Amino acid sequence: MNKRRFKEKLAYSFLIAMISIIVLSICIMFYFIISRGIRVINWEFLTQMPRKAMTAGGIFPAILGTFYLTMGAICFALPLGVSAAIYLNEYAVQNRLVRIVRISINNLAGVPSVVFGLFGLAIFVKFLNFGVSILSGSLTLGILILPTIIRASEEALSAVPNSFREASLALGATKWQTIQKVVLPNSFSGILTGAILSIGRAAGETAPILFTAVTFYSMRLPKSIFSEVQALPYHIYALMTEGTHPESQVAIAYGTALVLVLLVLGLNLIAVILRNQFRRSKKW
Numbered sequence: 001m002n003k004r005r006f007k008e009k010l011a012y013s014f015l016i017a018m019i020s021i022i023v024l025s026i027c028i029m030f031y032f033i034i035s036r037g038i039r040v041i042n043w044e045f046l047t048q049m050p051r052k053a054m055t056a057g058g059i060f061p062a063i064l065g066t067f068y069l070t071m072g073a074i075c076f077a078l079p080l081g082v083s084a085a086i087y088l089n090e091y092a093v094q095n096r097l098v099r100i101v102r103i104s105i106n107n108l109a110g111v112p113s114v115v116f117g118l119f120g121l122a123i124f125v126k127f128l129n130f131g132v133s134i135l136s137g138s139l140t141l142g143i144l145i146l147p148t149i150i151r152a153s154e155e156a157l158s159a160v161p162n163s164f165r166e167a168s169l170a171l172g173a174t175k176w177q178t179i180q181k182v183v184l185p186n187s188f189s190g191i192l193t194g195a196i197l198s199i200g201r202a203a204g205e206t207a208p209i210l211f212t213a214v215t216f217y218s219m220r221l222p223k224s225i226f227s228e229v230q231a232l233p234y235h236i237y238a239l240m241t242e243g244t245h246p247e248s249q250v251a252i253a254y255g256t257a258l259v260l261v262l263l264v265l266g267l268n269l270i271a272v273i274l275r276n277q278f279r280r281s282k283k284w
Contacts, residue, residue, distance in 0.1 A: 030261075037258030040251050046259070050230075054217055054239060055248040059256050061221060065134075065229030066203055066263070068222065069213060072138025073145060073202045078195050080142075081149030085191075088150075089157040090179055109147035114207035116144045121211040135225040137213020144208055145198035152194020156187035189278030196271035200264045206233035216242060232260040 048058030092098045120140030130136045160183050168178040184191075215228040216238045222229050239253035 033254060033258050033261060036251070036254035037256075040255035041258060045255060049219060050217065054252065055245045059230075059232070059235060059252070059259065061218060062230040062232045062235040062256065063259070064221060065214070065231040066233075066260075068134050068229060069137050069141055069209060069231055070199050070202045072134060072225070073141035074195060074199050076139055076142035077146045077149050077198065081146050082153045082191060084150050085153035085157055086179060089154050090175070090183070105147045105150055109151065112207075113144060113205050114210075116140055117208040117211045119143070120208060125212055131226060132211075132213060132215070132228050133226040134213060134222060134229055137209045137229070137231075138225075140208045140212045141202040141205060144205065145202050148198045148201065149194050152197070153187075153191045156190025156194070157183060159190065160186045189275050192278070193271045193275040196267055196274070200267040200271075203267065204233055204260060204264050206237055209234060210237075232256055232263070236260070 045058045046063065047060050049060060051057035088098060088101065117140060120136055120143070124130045124136040124139050125132060130139075164182050164186065165178055168182045169175075173181070209231055213229055214231050214234040216230075216234075218228065218230060236253050236256050239249045239256070
């Protein structure tokens with residue numbers, strides 16, 4: 001008995017140590033970014049155009065470009081991902097082919113993002129001739145987050161009790177009416193959470209938009225979906241690697257990093273709040 005308790009305490013201590021290391025690492029990272037980035041953040045930094053080859057001014061075009069790219073990605077991926085999840089969970093016969101499709105979706109979620117960037121360059125930029133543009137970048141990011149949306153949506157749909165479906169069908173509703181009026185409303189919180197978390201990931205990706213959407217410096221805001229844009233992740237990368245005035249550009253890069261971190265954390269916080277609200281509203 002004493003040996004078992006010793007092993008249990010040892011395992012518990014190991015887990016606590018691992019969690020402490022992770023939390024400490026995150027705190028150190030946040031302190032490092034906040035302490036260096038907070039110095040340059042002000043209203044002008046968030047609302048002005050860049051000046052003097054990115055050595056002065058603000059990051060408003062990068063914020064706007066990130067917004068365009070992430071909204072374009074979610075508008076493309078969300079309907080497609082939810083539709084795929086509905087088919088896989090509600091219509092498809094659960095055979096070997098469907099299991100292979102699910103495995104493929106899971107594997108696709110683990111593909112490095114730079115591969116998606118190369119795919120977007122080959123298909124959207126070159127083959128479809130969209131050029132380096134908001135459209136190419138949004139479609140590439142949409143494909144990147146599509147597996148996450150499909151898996152989150154399918155899990156949310158499968159969490160709805162089968163008795164709900166059976167009761168709806170027993171009352172004379174069709175299959176689609178059951179999905180539309182019963183299944184989707186009761187799985188909406190999970191679908192929405194997956195979508196918002198996917199937005200957070202899309203907002204922080206650099207490699208996919210590196211080849212398909214962004215430019216280092218521009219004095220003009222995008223005029224159409226075929227325009228190049230600046231974006232926060234690439235803005236940080238460019239300032240730290242391509243600039244010729246590091247004394248001023250490094251400070252701007254840390255300020256941009258802090259804005260990006262706060263943006264992603266804000267989206268994740270919204271996801272948690274919405275998920276909890278919808279869970280409380282459920283009666284089952």
